[in-house]
Amino acid sequence: MIIKIKKSSDVPSSEVTSESEYLNRRSFLAASATAIGATAGAAALLGRAASPLSAAGSTPASASAVQELEPTAEKLITSYNNFYEFGLAKEDPAKHAHALVTEPWSVVVDGLCNNPAEYQLEEFVSPSTIEDRVYRFRCVEAWSMVVPWQGFPLADVIKRADPTGDAEYVAFETLWDPDQMPQGRWRNWEPRIGWPYREGLRLDEAMHPLAFLATGLYGKDMPNQNGAPLRLVVPWKYGFKSIKSIVRMTFTAEEPPTTWATQASNEYGFYSNVNPDVSHPRWSQARERPLGSFRRVPTRFLNGYADEVAHLYEGMDLKKHY
Amino acid sequence: MIWLVGLAPTAWLAAGFLRGTLGANPIEKVILVQGRWALGFLLAAIAVTPVRRLTGWNPVVKLRRLVGLFAFYHVCVHFLAYVGLDQFFALGYILEDVLERRYITAGFTALVLLTPLAVTSTKGWIRRLGKRWRQLHRLAYVAAALGVLHFFWKVRADTFWPLAAALLLAALFAVRIVHAVSKKRARPRKPARRRPAV
Numbered sequence: 001m002i003i004k005i006k007k008s009s010d011v012p013s014s015e016v017t018s019e020s021e022y023l024n025r026r027s028f029l030a031a032s033a034t035a036i037g038a039t040a041g042a043a044a045l046l047g048r049a050a051s052p053l054s055a056a057g058s059t060p061a062s063a064s065a066v067q068e069l070e071p072t073a074e075k076l077i078t079s080y081n082n083f084y085e086f087g088l089a090k091e092d093p094a095k096h097a098h099a100l101v102t103e104p105w106s107v108v109v110d111g112l113c114n115n116p117a118e119y120q121l122e123e124f125v126s127p128s129t130i131e132d133r134v135y136r137f138r139c140v141e142a143w144s145m146v147v148p149w150q151g152f153p154l155a156d157v158i159k160r161a162d163p164t165g166d167a168e169y170v171a172f173e174t175l176w177d178p179d180q181m182p183q184g185r186w187r188n189w190e191p192r193i194g195w196p197y198r199e200g201l202r203l204d205e206a207m208h209p210l211a212f213l214a215t216g217l218y219g220k221d222m223p224n225q226n227g228a229p230l231r232l233v234v235p236w237k238y239g240f241k242s243i244k245s246i247v248r249m250t251f252t253a254e255e256p257p258t259t260w261a262t263q264a265s266n267e268y269g270f271y272s273n274v275n276p277d278v279s280h281p282r283w284s285q286a287r288e289r290p291l292g293s294f295r296r297v298p299t300r301f302l303n304g305y306a307d308e309v310a311h312l313y314e315g316m317d318l319k320k321h322y
Numbered sequence: 323m324i325w326l327v328g329l330a331p332t333a334w335l336a337a338g339f340l341r342g343t344l345g346a347n348p349i350e351k352v353i354l355v356q357g358r359w360a361l362g363f364l365l366a367a368i369a370v371t372p373v374r375r376l377t378g379w380n381p382v383v384k385l386r387r388l389v390g391l392f393a394f395y396h397v398c399v400h401f402l403a404y405v406g407l408d409q410f411f412a413l414g415y416i417l418e419d420v421l422e423r424r425y426i427t428a429g430f431t432a433l434v435l436l437t438p439l440a441v442t443s444t445k446g447w448i449r450r451l452g453k454r455w456r457q458l459h460r461l462a463y464v465a466a467a468l469g470v471l472h473f474f475w476k477v478r479a480d481t482f483w484p485l486a487a488a489l490l491l492a493a494l495f496a497v498r499i500v501h502a503v504s505k506k507r508a509r510p511r512k513p514a515r516r517r518p519a520v
Contacts, residue, residue: 079346090345090346291347
């Protein structure tokens with residue numbers, strides 16, 4: 001059965017997310033941040049009127065964080081991607097990802113949960129309300145952007161799956177279909193990357209209100225090269241944690257193997273939290289270049305979301321758990 | 323012809339940079355493309371002698387100095403783009419990179435090694451250094467090996483081109499070794515007729 005998939009760009013969502021609306025929205029955020037203080041700004045950012053997070057957000061640092069969220073140009077966001085299944089150069093995914101078939105699309109939820117199921121995308125998405133999130137996105141390669149996403153909290157689908165008491169982690173898997181991803185196939189002689197691409201989060205990280213499943217950006221359907229039709233966005237972690245084109249979520253008791261941590265465990269850890277004080281072995285993480293800008297800017301701890309998420313890592317040595 | 327090929331990449335990058343057609347991260351693009359051409363020209367300069375020996379096409383030797391100098395030129399633009407555009411002359415970060423990031427240490431060492439080769443590429447220096455000139459210019463192999471290492475250590479996953487460059491360099495070196503060995507064997511018979519510099 002072919003299901004007409006409700007797109008994030010369908011009215012009324014697209015009306016809410018036009019570019020001028022973004023501008024208005026930003027000025028609203030900026031105004032509220034200065035006038036009412038960062039608490040209101042952070043709450044508006046999260047789309048939650050009375051989030052428990054907002055209590056922690058009333059520092060000057062997060063006020064400036066809200067004010068600075070000027071979205072990166074759409075053209076840059078959609079033409080500079082790491083999606084190795086479609087080629088290894090930054091321009092490759094935009095060139096080749098049109099071959100990705102996103103309708104129909106199904107997502108399997110399994111592992112240690114009480115409601116395992118295989119969903120058609122529409123069934124998976126429709127119980128949630130599509131909302132806007134403007135997030136900073138920091139790649140492990142020391143470039144960054146600000147993306148206006150549309151989607152819904154990851155916690156929605158986790159609550160529905162109802163993980164058992166043993167579940168400590170949730171693992172994610174990207175589609176792997178060499179027929180649709182010929183670039184990945186011909187470069188697959190390279191034995192170090194084992195497809196499909198895998199990622200994972202600790203369950204408490206996954207349940208955090210900032211963790212987001214995105215179905216679109218800039219008010220449009222998610223471009224294939226950005227991980228259509230459904231991708232993870234974890235804004236306080238390096239971009240490669242935000243797995244694209246998800247086909248499976250599995251609840252596990254043990255820390256699941258993830259692609260980059262398996263590939264080069266000395267360079268990429270399971271946590272991969274944005275941290276200017278922990279250098280990548282081959283380059284510094286202290287600064288980043290926002291796409292569209294010529295100057296590097298300082299990178300912030302947890303990508304500027306420390307007020308919201310730092311408590312998740314209390315007592316952990318982040319130099320060890322990089 | 324070599325002047326054209328040698329200068330075209332920088333001209334193309336400069337035009338693209340000013341017109342904004344180098345993609346989302348133009349600085350990275352400039353450094354990447356210049357680096358590829360630097361390694362390409364360096365391998366081409368090293369290939370001149372093996373090509374001459376294998377094909378017997380002697381005039382190719384005349385191109386070697388210019389090809390080598392263009393290799394040095396591209397290495398310099400590559401390095402200056404990193405210093406000026408990428409790091410914006412942040413000397414503290416640059417020093418940290420050169421000392422602590424092994425791929426940058428390797429690349430920077432290659433640049434340092436190539437500098438005396440470029441300086442001594444004139445006829446005057448060739449005459450002045452005599453036999454030692456050839457010994458000095460064998461550093462090109464060391465610089466090329468460091469260049470390949472720099473490339474290999476930089477990539478995240480796609481080791482195809484670094485490995486291809488390593489294979490090419492190894493093949494070129496093998497040609498020289500084979501030639502040197504056969505020359506050594508031949509030498510006792512006609513010791514006086516050693517051919518001069520090539």
